Amino acid sequence: MLKVLLKKQFLEMGQGLFRSRKTGKMRSRGGTIGFLILFAFLFLSIATAFYGYADLMCVPLVAQGRGWLYFAMMGLMALFIGVVGSVFNTYNALYKSKDTELLLSMPVAPTAIITSRMVSVYAMSLLFTGIIWVPTTVRYIVAAGSGTGIVFPILMLFILPLLVTVLTCLLGWVVALVASHVRSKNAATVAATLVFLAVYYVVYFKLNSVLNSIVRNSDAVASVMKTWGYPLYRLGLAATGDVLSMVMVVVVTAVLFILLCLIMSRSFLRLSLGGKQAKAAVYREKPLKAAGINAALLGREWKRFTGTSIYLLNCGLGLVFLIAAAVAAVIKADVVRMVADNIGELVPGADGLAPVVVLAVVCMFTGLDMITAPSVSLEGKGLWLIRSMPVSTRQILHAKEKLHVLFNMIPGTIFSVVCSIVAGADALSVVLVVLAALCFNCVIAATGLMLDLKRPNLNWTNEATPVKQNLSIFLVMMVEFILSAAILFGGWLLGSLAGVRVALLVITVVLGAVFLLLQRWIDRRGTAAFETLA
Amino acid sequence: MLEINGLTKVYGNTRAVDDLTLHIRPGEIYGFIGHNGAGKTTTLKSVAGILPFDEGEILINGRSIRTQPMECKRDMAYIPDNPDIYEFMTGIRFLNFVADIYRVPADARTEKIGKLADIFEIKENLAQPIGSYSHGMKQKLAVISAWMHDPKLILMDEPFVGLDPKASHTLKQMMREVCDGGGAIFFSTHVLEVAEKLCDKVAIIKSGRLIRAGTMEEVKGDESLESVFLELEE
Structure with missing residues (x-):
């Protein structure tokens, strides 16, 4: 039975690889190979970045005879990334799969269902931990040489994901327990994710200095690790070839995994089928407010954006960065001012060009919001509703763009003004930075919408598909990075020749012109494309 | 027609x-x-x-x-075979959105929603997200939204798929009244x-x-x- 369920799980996981999510048809051999190459490229790119972190610690720690500390620290990082990468999908994968009721109606034991799903969580964890552990092992082999000892870190490659599975399933179980008791699951998800991401980014930005500090203070870290971080100490030792430690790690992991399976099997039915529910809200009749058609359409987009946690979290994080950056700019005003005053010493010919840098930063952050990129796809099976209503396609599409622009405009303007003033920009430059940022905002909104109109995917059962597996989002991110870089370098070149105001003015005009061209496409061909969707 | x-x-x-x-x-x-x-x-x-x-x-x-x-x-108004309506909205917000699009006056929509929601017995549920509705409740909401602007x-x-016998009977009466x-x-x-x-x-x-x-x-x-x-x- 488990074999059949596992086959189904892996078919489901591999669906994106072999089958087009847009058409539902099998990909061509070329398409599958292309997809595999892209996947391998992404994996290698990220693994290379982690190879850099491994490089920081490997040589000095191995030379000190503390290879175990190297593996312990990299193992900790792999566990962290594994948990961060898998935890958001684990709750849905374990408890919210659409086939739960169908499987339970068949002669299938709940234990088999939960086990098959945990195996898929394990596979996902293997991917996330592997992205760190593979370069960690490779760097170790380069530093310490290959021999029979390499079997141990390779074995650890398969044990670490098991630990990640235990941790993520525990977190998923906690999320399910909380979700079954709170009224606003969406708000709870958003809040939990933001806290999680804050921790993640704090760790990420501090990583380099933390790793360097570990190397510098390896004596102290090693002694602390042996007492307070005993499991990690054993994990590190196991990876360096200590047989006793390996046996301990394997046994402890296996026991934890079995215990988790038992706990989850017991609560699976209650958590996946609803069970005890939070008290539902009761409607109390009161006069309703009327709004115009455009306001109603904008309200619809706003509700979709804020009412779909996965959409909000994946396409609206720029707002958090913008606000955090504005606050940081005020707190660290002296540092910002010092960098702005001495920018000419850091980059030749960049004297007085701080507003260009501010603009590039605001563009990079606002570009992280890609609200329009999945907005057509998110209409999904509900597209009939808006298509059957007396509203023009332009009104529908403009509402999508308006949401993107309005959402970014206020924090973008605040950041632009605050940071430009702190950097000592004059009034005209501040105004130009605000205008250019607004034009950039419009360009990203129109680009996202255009790309999704060209490649919409209306056939989905979970919002994660159009939001997380959408090429439009990836392409908008590319456009955003390229455009931000072009603004930075173009502004620097122009500014060094003609001054910062001219540079900002030219950037504003160019961005404005690009937006008008994109808008023309949306109003003509875009509307026609939308009207053929059904 | x-x-x-x-x-x-x-x-x-x-x-x-x-x-x-x-x-x-x-x-x-x-x-x-x-x-x-x-x-x-x-x-x-x-x-x-x-x-x-x-x-x-x-x-x-x-x-x-x-x-x-x-x-x-x-x-006119259209009700599809599978009422895939905005699950990110509550029932009342959805009906208010439809009323905005069809320009139903504010006082008339309050009265109409109240009356129709009472008839179909989903008034209490209107504050809940549509995502939590059963198929039948979504169908009732779709029917109410279709009747909001007095379509010709x-x-x-x-x-009638998904509607309980009472709601089916009510819908037939409403069809005849139209x-x-x-x-x-x-x-x-x-x-x-x-x-x-x-x-x-x-x-x-x-x-x-x-x-x-x-x-x-x-x-x-x-x-x-x-x-x-x-x-x-x-």
Whole structure:
């Protein structure tokens, strides 16, 4: 039975690889190979970045005879990334799969269902931990040489994901327990994710200095690790070839995994089928407010954006960065001012060009919001509703763009003004930075919408598909990075020749012109494309 | 009220609807029956202005859905076979959104929503997200939203699926009231007994082509609608 369920799980996981999510048809051999190459490229790119972190610690720690500390620290990082990468999908994968009721109606034991799903969580964890552990092992082999000892870190490659599975399933179980008791699951998800991401980014930005500090203070870290971080100490030792430690790690992991399976099997039915529910809200009749058609359409987009946690979290994080950056700019005003005053010493010919840098930063952050990129796809099976209503396609599409622009405009303007003033920009430059940022905002909104109109995917059962597996989002991110870089370098070149105001003015005009061209496409061909969707 | 003349819709090499002509007058409940994939939904979606079609013309109160879609859509309402409505909204927010689009005055919408939600017994649930609704509740919400702006023509695709017996009965009464008030209803159904009892006229479609249409007596004569339908389908 488990074999059949596992086959189904892996078919489901591999669906994106072999089958087009847009058409539902099998990909061509070329398409599958292309997809595999892209996947391998992404994996290698990220693994290379982690190879850099491994490089920081490997040589000095191995030379000190503390290879175990190297593996312990990299193992900790792999566990962290594994948990961060898998935890958001684990709750849905374990408890919210659409086939739960169908499987339970068949002669299938709940234990088999939960086990098959945990195996898929394990596979996902293997991917996330592997992205760190593979370069960690490779760097170790380069530093310490290959021999029979390499079997141990390779074995650890398969044990670490098991630990990640235990941790993520525990977190998923906690999320399910909380979700079954709170009224606003969406708000709870958003809040939990933001806290999680804050921790993640704090760790990420501090990583380099933390790793360097570990190397510098390896004596102290090693002694602390042996007492307070005993499991990690054993994990590190196991990876360096200590047989006793390996046996301990394997046994402890296996026991934890079995215990988790038992706990989850017991609560699976209650958590996946609803069970005890939070008290539902009761409607109390009161006069309703009327709004115009455009306001109603904008309200619809706003509700979709804020009412779909996965959409909000994946396409609206720029707002958090913008606000955090504005606050940081005020707190660290002296540092910002010092960098702005001495920018000419850091980059030749960049004297007085701080507003260009501010603009590039605001563009990079606002570009992280890609609200329009999945907005057509998110209409999904509900597209009939808006298509059957007396509203023009332009009104529908403009509402999508308006949401993107309005959402970014206020924090973008605040950041632009605050940071430009702190950097000592004059009034005209501040105004130009605000205008250019607004034009950039419009360009990203129109680009996202255009790309999704060209490649919409209306056939989905979970919002994660159009939001997380959408090429439009990836392409908008590319456009955003390229455009931000072009603004930075173009502004620097122009500014060094003609001054910062001219540079900002030219950037504003160019961005404005690009937006008008994109808008023309949306109003003509875009509307026609939308009207053929059904 | 509704004139469908020579409607043809092609998907690839398949003619989903082939030269279909049908006229519906004010006061008529017009049933549309056919096997799965016969072209009923395609026809209804084309009339609703959701699906562009290849040939023919559709007129609603003399106006073409092709050239005057906004005017046509203001006069009608459409309920699909599967009410996929915005799960990110609460029931009341959804109804208010629909009222905004159809420009229903604020006081009238409050009264109408209250009345219809009471009739369908979902008033208490209106504050909850639509995502938590059952299929039947979504169907009731879709029906309420369709009735919000007093449409002259209502298009419905399998409207009784998922409704409880009481709600089905209420919906049939409401359909009759619309027609008694000079409106018209065009709906598809697989429940032939319902069609036989409720409809003034009926059309049978097979593989995209209209094979029989007319008053109930003209179509079925002395036989039951079911036996006529099965005979024609063979």
